[in-house]
Amino acid sequence: MNTSMNKTDCPELTVPVPVFFTIGVFSLMENLLVVVAVIYNRNLHSPMYGFMCSLAGFNTIASLAKTCENVLLVFADAGQLEKIGSSETKLDDVIDSLLCMSFLGSIFSFLAIAVDRYVSVFHALRYHNIMTMRRTGTSLGIIWTICGVSAMFIVSFFDFKFIMIFFVCLFLICFVVICFLYVYMFMLARNHARKIVSVNSGGAITLTILFGAFVLCWAPFFLHIIIMAVCPTDPYCECYRSLFQLHVLLLMSHALIDPAIYAFRSAELRHTFRKMLPCS
């Protein structure tokens, strides 16, 4: 193998740390606001808001972990932090586990929100019997436990290709299920809307935003994982992998825009924000 070229032609794209910081801090504030608003307002103690709160909670953890990591990186680059040490390794493992947990949790929360909406549309009369608060609490507990345990497994046994494959398959399965649920709901809604008024493409725009954001923000990172497993030495793959920081940035920005897509569309939640914030 020709090893004369030690420098790569695809230099790693570095995202400036202030950008990471800004996105991390803003997303942290937004999601924390959503979590606090849902807990604070008793009207919002329903399954739908419970799942949104869980999504915001996972995004909060992701933003927090990422921001901490950025702080530690800044310290490490400035020489304040010892780069070689068991405590730093452990800290890195903890942060990676938290990030992994929050990513998994986001996916499961999307799935839960989609299932909740599906039940509310197609089984509206039995909605309160199907989606009781106890079942919501149980499913949220299961989601958080599974995510926490899976994250620890994934980070501990990251070497095994099986773990990566499992991670990717999970993402694909959840994405397909969410896709199916929403498109089915949309088709049924459109079918019955034809009788009433001509339906313009507003629904299409909403769905496109929902899915477009999910796909645009998550797919690059997952392709990165796949490429890491499949072709670590290929030059084309190397050029793709050089954009790693950009892919992580996209994941972080999804945590930033999630509240806008899910939570802030709710009038009740906006009303709660206005009551909570002192400046209104």
Place this chain on the structure above:
Amino acid sequence: MSSHNRSQSSARRGDYVWQYEYYDDEPVSFEGLKAHRYSIVIGFWVGLAVFVIFMFFVLTMLTKTGLTHDPKKDDDSDDNNAVSRAFLAESRSYFNFYISKEGEGKDRLPFDGLLADETRTDTDCDFLSHFNIPNFVTCEHNSSLGEDDPLSKGNSDCLALAEV
């Protein structure tokens, strides 16, 4: 997310670097590349953009044409009305804004109501309460029009119908 080479524990102790570097054990040779270096990157993003735009057009097309099963009786017969009303009651969370927005035009889009918070207005609750449906879903304490909507004050009536 930072990473380090986990397969070698010695490297872990000795060469651990806290940064974003990834799998740089073997230098990759860039000689003799047939296509452009970033071809995977470009191809991926183009494919993604095409997918999103394609999805948008498919959804818009589903909106405009009737691709799903076409009901044969399309007129407003009484049977149809009864069936429609029953179905309306079933899918109340989707249809509530139609009832409330009959005269309002295109302001509130159908699927926005589906994906946004399912708010119930006063007229909606009155309409559906005629069915005497047990375990009626709680009417939430707000209106889709905003908090300064005069209808929102009457929403508390809906709470009486609900079981918690």
